[in-house]
Structures are given as structure tokens and as C-alpha cells.
Amino acid sequence: LQIKDMLPALHSDKATQIDRHLSELNAATQSRSEEHARSAGRKVIELCEEAIADGLDDDNKSIAKQFLAASALQRAKLMVQQLPRVANNANQLRRLKTELENDVKKAIDNAPAFPEAHMLAAQINMLPQADEVAALGHGNKAIELLKDSPVDQSAAYMLRARLQKDDTDAQLNDLRLATDAEPTNMGAWQLRIALQLGLGKLDEAYADIQ
Numbered sequence: 347l348q349i350k351d352m353l354p355a356l357h358s359d360k361a362t363q364i365d366r367h368l369s370e371l372n373a374a375t376q377s378r379s380e381e382h383a384r385s386a387g388r389k390v391i392e393l394c395e396e397a398i399a400d401g402l403d404d405d406n407k408s409i410a411k412q413f414l415a416a417s418a419l420q421r422a423k424l425m426v427q428q429l430p431r432v433a434n435n436a437n438q439l440r441r442l443k444t445e446l447e448n449d450v451k452k453a454i455d456n457a458p459a460f461p462e463a464h465m466l467a468a469q470i471n472m473l474p475q476a477d478e479v480a481a482l483g484h485g486n487k488a489i490e491l492l493k494d495s496p497v498d499q500s501a502a503y504m505l506r507a508r509l510q511k512d513d514t515d516a517q518l519n520d521l522r523l524a525t526d527a528e529p530t531n532m533g534a535w536q537l538r539i540a541l542q543l544g545l546g547k548l549d550e551a552y553a554d555i556q
Contacts, residue, residue: 387421390414391452415457422449422466429473439474446470461491461498465505472509481509500528507537514545 394414398407425446432438447470453463464484471481485506492499503524510516518541524534535554542551 384421384425387417387424387449390417391421391449411456415453415460415463418449418452418456419460419463419466422446422453422470425449426466426469436474443470443473443475459491461488461495461502464488464491465502468505468509478509482506485509496527497531500524500531500534503527504531504534504537514541517541518545 391414394410394417397410398414425442428442429439432442447467450463450467450470453460454467457463464487468481468484468488471477471484485502488502489499489506492502501524503520507517507520507524510520518538521534521538521541524531525538528534539551539554542548542554
């Protein structure tokens with residue numbers, strides 16, 4: 347379904363442009379053409395912002411915001427793949443982090459109940475010059491939003507455990523919550539057992555191994 351079909355109130359030329367750039371963004375993402383995807387994603391975001399500013403009724407504005415948020419998140423997820431390449435270049439890493447922060451903020455501003463955006467925001471906030479308070483806040487929000495999706499919530503608990511690396515009790519509690527939410531999450535079980543062994547909680551670790 348194209349945006350021109352979902353938003354009849356939107357000027358047809360602008361809707362056609364958004365649909366074209368969305369198609370380019372999707373194609374570039376599938377082919378892992380990062381430069382093309384970043385350019386197409388930026389254009390979708392700009393066009394959606396212009397459409398919202400031009401004036402839409404509440405229903406159409408809500409749909410446009412969802413398109414904007416999804417495109418911003420898709421663009422950010424593709425850019426995250428560049429992190430290993432720039433990890434040793436402080437200037438490039440700083441620029442990439444700023445760009446990631448901007449896109450994820452657009453996603454959250456336009457779709458506050460988008461748990462995947464909050465999870466990515468938490469990870470971005472733990473990059474150099476970390477904001478641990480903001481990271482934890484986004485982790486908490488993702489967990490709250492995923493209360494009806496236990497598999498995804500389990501992953502969010504694991505993420506929050508990583509964010510609390512200086513508080514082993516909080517880490518262990520989150521790993522327990524992760525396995526409670528999704529008992530087949532073997533990654534969470536392995537981390538839970540390893541942490542218990544490291545803390546000398548041998549009886550608990552061996553009980554979990556059984």
C-alpha cells in the first residue's frame with residue numbers, strides 16, 4: 347500500500363515523491379547500499395515533515411508521522427552498521443553518533459510508542475561520551491512498551507542488563523526477568539549462569555544449569 351493511497355488529503359505530487367523515495371530506501375536497505383539508503387531516507391523524512399507542516403487532519407497526520415518514524419528508524423539501523431568501521435576514528439564516530447541521535451529522536455518524537463526506537467536509542471546513548479541516564483530511560487521505556495510481547499521484552503531486559511554493568515545485582519535481576527519473560531532465551535540463561543558463577547553464587551548457578 348502506497349502513501350498516496352493512505353493519505354488522499356496529501357497533494358498527489360508530494361505523495362508520489364514520498365512513495366518513490368520509500369521504494370528507493372527499501373531497495374537500498376535490501377542491497378545494503380548505505381549511501382543511497384541514507385539519501386533516500388533523508389528525503390522521505392523531509393517530505394513527510396513538509397506534509398505535516400502543510401496541514402493535515404489528525405488521522406492523516408498520524409499516518410504521516412508513522413511513515414516518518416519508520417523511515418528514520420530504518421535509516422538509523424542501516425547507519426549503525428558503520429560503527430565498526432569508524433570505531434577507531436573519534437571524529438567520524440562523533441559525527442555518526444550525532445546523525446544516529448537525530449534520526450532516532452525523529453522516530454521517537456513522531457512515534458513515542460515505538461519500542462524498537464527506544465532500544466536503539468539506549469544503545470546509541472552508550473557510545474563514547476555516554477549518557478547512561480538517558481540510555482537507561484530508553485531501556486525502561488522499551489520494557490514497558492513490550493509488556494505484551496514476551497520474546498521482545500526478554501531482549502529488552504538483556505539490553506538493560508548490559509546498560510547496568512556497574513550494578514551486578516541489577517544485572518542479575520534483569521537476566522532473571524529476561525528468562526522469566528522468555529524461558530527459551532538461551533542467551534539470557536547463559537549470561538545469567540555466567541554472572542552467578544562470577545559472583546560466587548554457585549548453588550544458584552548449578553540449579554539453573556540443571
